Amino acid sequence: MPRHWKSSSAGLAALGLLAVTLAGCAPDAGPVVTHTPTPAASTAAPLVDKPKSFFNKTQYSIDDPTSIWVVVNKLRPLQPANYAPKLVTLNVPHISAPLMTQEAGDALLKMFAASAAEGGGALQVQNSYRSFAVQTNTHNSLVASLGQSKADAQSARPGYSEHQTGLALDVAALPSKCDIAACFGQTPQGIWLAANSWRFGYILRYPADMTAITGYIYEPWHFRYVGVALSTEMHNDGITTLEEFFGLPAAPDYAP
Ligand SMILES: [Zn+2]
Incomplete structure (x- = not known):
């Protein structure tokens, strides 16, 4: 039995994609697009044994x-590659x-407020949603000027x-x-953020020592919402x- 199934809740609308190392985290967001949830295709391979009690919960x-x-x-x-979530400003x-997304945004507001209240200091959003179209233009421009390898x-x-x-x-x-910049981590x-983001459902997605696993250099500024249940378990x-x-x-790296 698969240990994961898809949620049909529209409130969970989100997409997925990663962005990038330095330059990739920069471009502006494109237009807001509404996404209509479709039935989940539970075709993924079974997950390895991880916290069973957790997977039984949520x-x-x-x-x-x-x-x-x-x-x-x-x-x-992402599947489809041009996926676009329902977004809020x-x-x-x-x-x-x-x-x-609404859920990730609500959690972000709580995290920013807690940082200011607990001594983390004031925060701002550098980059957030980036559309497939914007990413395509950015990446294609880099490939044209630098070649595939350096662009990647x-x-x-x-x-x-x-x-x-x-x-x-x-x-x-x-x-x-x-x-x-890496010095953001200091x-x-x-x-x-590194110590407390999990309390709000966020993880530091690209840790310093995990480049061989994630494919991305240390990005102490890049956070990903996964929900409090998962972030707490991790x-x-x-x-x-x-x-x-x-x-x-x-x-x-990308598949050959
Ligand atoms: Zn980023």
Whole structure:
């Protein structure tokens, strides 16, 4: 029996995709598109044995782009590749338009407020949702100017960015310091987020020592909403990547 199934709740609408290393985290979001949830296709391979008690509680698909557990990496593009979630605009400080799914956005507001109240400092949204069209234009421009290899190192291929799910964002300190840079991890904001984001359903998606698994360099600014149940389980288990938690293959690079 599969240990995961897809949620049909529209409130969980999200997509999945990852974004990118440095440059990939930057482009502006495109137009808001409404997504109509479709029945889930439970065709994924069985998951490895992980916390059974947890999977018995709350289980969502890791394949369905509307699921808060969708796993997107260099071996797992969004399906469909041009998936677009239902988004809301968040009333928070930002550098580019703060667009996320309702559920991820609600959690983000709580996290930002808690950071300010608990000494983490003020936060702002650097980048959030990025559409398939925007990612396509960005990546194609880089390929044209740098070639495929260097373009892949700087930007996710279209359909492979977690930013396309509406569940991921790049966080920046307010005022800005170490934006989209490794040193963000040493700022009060970066330190607080790394220690506390799980309380709000967010994970630091690309840890420093997990590049061989995630396919992305250390990105202390990039957070992904997975819901409090999963983030808490990962925190308690000491598992830092979705690939490891769900027993998925490491995804250091795109398939040949
Ligand atoms: Zn990012």
